[in-house]
Amino acid sequence: MSLRNPKQVGEWINREKVINFSFEGEVFTAFEGDTISSALWAAGQKVLGRSFKYHRARGILSLANHDVNILMTDGLDTNIRADVTLVKEGMVLHVVNTIGGVKKDKNRIIDVLSPFLPVGFYYKAFYKPRWLFPYWERLIRNAAGLGITNFNFPRTLKRKLHAHCDVLVIGAGPSGLSAALAAADANVKVIMVDENAQLGGSLTYDQAGNQASTDYLNDLVSKVMQHTNITVYASAYAAGYYADHLIPIVGADGISKVRAKSVIVASGAFEQPPVFRYNDLPGIMLGSAAQRLIHRYATKPFNSGVVVTANDYGYRVALDLLEAGSKVLALVDMRTGSNGGLHAAALVQAGVKIYPAHCVYEALATSDKSSVRAAVICPYDEKNGIALTDSSFTLECDGIAMSAGWAPAAALLYQAGTAMQFDYGVQQFVPAKLPEGIFAAGKVNGVFELAQRMTDGARAANDALRYLGHKFEEIKVEKYLGNSSSQAYLPSHPYPMVAHPKGKNFVDFDEDIQIKDFENAAKEGFDNIELMKRFTTVGMGPSQGKHSNMNAIRLLAKIRHLPVEKIGTTTSRPFFHPTPIGHLAGRSFHPHRHTALHSWHAAQGAVFTDIGAWKRAAYYPQAGQTTEDTIQAEALAVRNKAGIIDGSSFGKVEVHGADAAKFLERFFTGSYASQKVGSCRYLLLLDESGVVVDDGIASRLADDLFYLSIGTSNAALVYREMQRCQQMWQLNIGLVNVTGAFGAINIAGPAAQQILAKVTNIDLAAIPNSSMREALVAGIETRVIRVTFVSDLSYELHMPMQQTPTVWQVLLDAGKQHGIRPFGTDAQRLLRLEMGHYLPGMDTDGLTNPFEIGADWAVKMQKPFFIGQRSLKIIAKKQSKKQLVPFTLAESFRGKLPLECNLVMDGQAIEGRVTSIGFSQFVNRHIGLAYVNPAKKAVGSSFQIRTDNGSLVTATVVQTPFFKTDKGGADAIV
């Protein structure tokens, strides 16, 4: 039977546009603007979901984004919140968390078994016998969770924008609207956000049977929408508070990260349910939910029902129900005395029977438990929270609207660091001390009366403007009407709970938590709010306690005989509502750098690897060759002929100024004051604790100019650290980062000099190792540095980045007859390993000191100061525990190959690990570097490596280079 009312003023639905959709296989129609829940409810569908734990039938509770038992799946999308999600044409909806559909959910048997499944039962039930625990764990894990994770969910772009304003107003209820207008009128930039599709907050549904407020609302909203200083984000929520007033606003299309100079939180309050047996049956809903159905969606909550209230708000709800055409059989007021004022009189005049000091003792379900069929009403001892059942009577009904009070929507205030205090005048937590630039207005601030909320909004705007430097007089606002010694005007009841020996009086609808669960938790010793939360799981469901935390606090206060403020609240964390991962991800920004030769590498089919932010050519695949063969061939070209590699990603820094050498002396471990112009020296950078950070080469171009070439991965970090140190040291230098401005090419191998000689204007034979010259290469000004990183004979050529392709091509052409070949980073790593060079970051870790990698020679301890020196002095006095050594495997080795990070073992003791290992075709042996016990560092010593399959492989310490060169090398191998 349809519960839809005729067209009415202020409704949010567009009756011109009919929408067709299906729910659990049945076809329904709705109007544009309907939520899924409102459409189904209007169509007479009451069982909209199943509860998480006991699989009890559930209908509308709040219609305010807390109805987390009404989650649905539509195709790929899951856990759709039906109470706030607009229904769309063609939706095919199914309820999550059921087996066999929402009406015949097989898991509803759990409700029958619920006496055996109290909270925390799983802590005690499954640990014996121990071997069965995995079975139970799997069973429970399968039962837990909501919705179906769909790994084929399409990646849809949700933009993340940045926005800025002077005043951010969170909540577009009366106080928020008032605040926004007052702020905007002062000519500041205002952003207003509200999670509802239309502005107005409670003005859009709380009318107490009188639509007079509609014109007032329309006028207010019209002013806001037309104000040029106000930007409105509707259907979006302020998801959290982060430092410096950064608030992400989540909407359907993405996130706007708003950086506000000040924030006014006018987020209102969540209505709280009274607690009585079977208060969860479909048809029983919060008063505000009933009002939302009536005024926004022109739908009757029920035909004939009861209003149970513990505040005056229930009277307003009853009047709205009458206005909507629902029959109100009774208004049950849990409070003693005469309440409701003029609204009570209006109800009496309309023939509604009012029962003061009564309660709904329990609701009765229809035979299929799909809906409420009656309310059992009896006198209520308000003081002791006890139902006096001797005088109970039953009213047949198809719905109950319930009002018991409010909990402030103060999540963002808590996150911002607001100190809250319990105000007995309004029976809720209110801000006691707000952080700078944060202001609160309206219900969240403990102000409930409409006119006062408007004034409070203006007051908050006034405070914000004065905070921003505007000159205004301070505005003071009373927080509530009436005499605080009377409960007549209390917006919230101090203990709206009705005990029942059979339980099922639900406090938390997310997790099916009843009053007895709290009592049991306290008996178990979980009587602190945080412990109780974790034991009972109250507030841990998808609604995060929005309708349950306040009642839980009141319950615990009563159990412990403490005032509410002594119980405190649980911690509030972002996000305010669950936010899709896609929203959090936003657009994929993966910054990466290309050298000027990138397109050349790509044209050659290079396989790229990420090194730091750079895309570097790892190797150049060749037809008919495996990757390993390709890399070996590239390396062999360097050993036998010539190779060329794009080294443009190296960090490059110029240090100018009279104190340039002095700066280097302090920053690095070596000695640079005595370095001659035209020469190069090794750079080793430590941190304050003496740990190796990076290394490189310093070329001295002039007395007051050094050119540093440092590793790719750490370049940005090293440059930042140089800047930081210069800030402290204030030397007469200038640092210029030329990493992106200069390209670099390394030509290496026996033919390198011959090839380079063809295209340069200098005598290369006159350049010894570790020296540099400024020259013309292919007519381009180039810094030529003689280095031995991958080969005894190699040159690094540094030139303006844009000129790199020219030099590269000229070298390739010149080297063609010499068999020159480009090589990538994979071959480069093998070549440096053959040379016996360690790589910081690969062969060192966050604890490695220079002594452990044999870099003692690079550390000039006699200098007055360098970074890490003090730590090294301490380290030097201690016995070293590990030593990096070069090793080979036996020539005949054929077993499971050790990998990097495999452990070096001595029996059961871990002595070190492999840091680099590879097969060198040139050496014809597996070679590597590993940390071993210093006692085994001598050439010829052997140690054992444990491979991934547990086998032990013997390795032998050798000397480097791993092959024989003019300077020596591993005679034993080649």
Next chain:
Amino acid sequence: MQLFDVTDVSTFARYGVKGPNAEKWLVGHGVKLPKSANSWVLHNNTLVLRLGSSEFVIEDQTGGVACTQLAEDSKRVTGVYKVPHADAAYLLAGSHATNILSELCELDLSEATLVDNTLGMTQVAGISATLLRQSLAGETIYRIWCDGTYGDYMRHILDEMTEEITA
């Protein structure tokens, strides 16, 4: 007005210089400088960006010659450090330019904050960039500069957003 348009002006000549004597040196070469840090000035078809109190980037627009003239002076001067630039540079125009930049950049681009001739040094699409707003032929445009090695990446992002906007 177009929705969004990107013009690559990376090929404009640029000259960078920093150091305690950089200001004096530039003035000596007849370059008109912005008076305060983090600001810019356009003079004789040359754009001068003052990145800090003592660091400058000079960019010749069409018809500008300052960079060429400065580059001819290769003499090293105490306290004047040349900063070679291989920047990627883009002009962003169109009615959606501000909206697009609000996704790429955290900076407040409103006219009240990024006032005339203000230079923003910030992150754009996750990388360090320099940004300004300029009125060009009556149209408000944005200009961004980033390290040239990020040019392909930046261009890819801007092209992607252009496609989205114009789709």
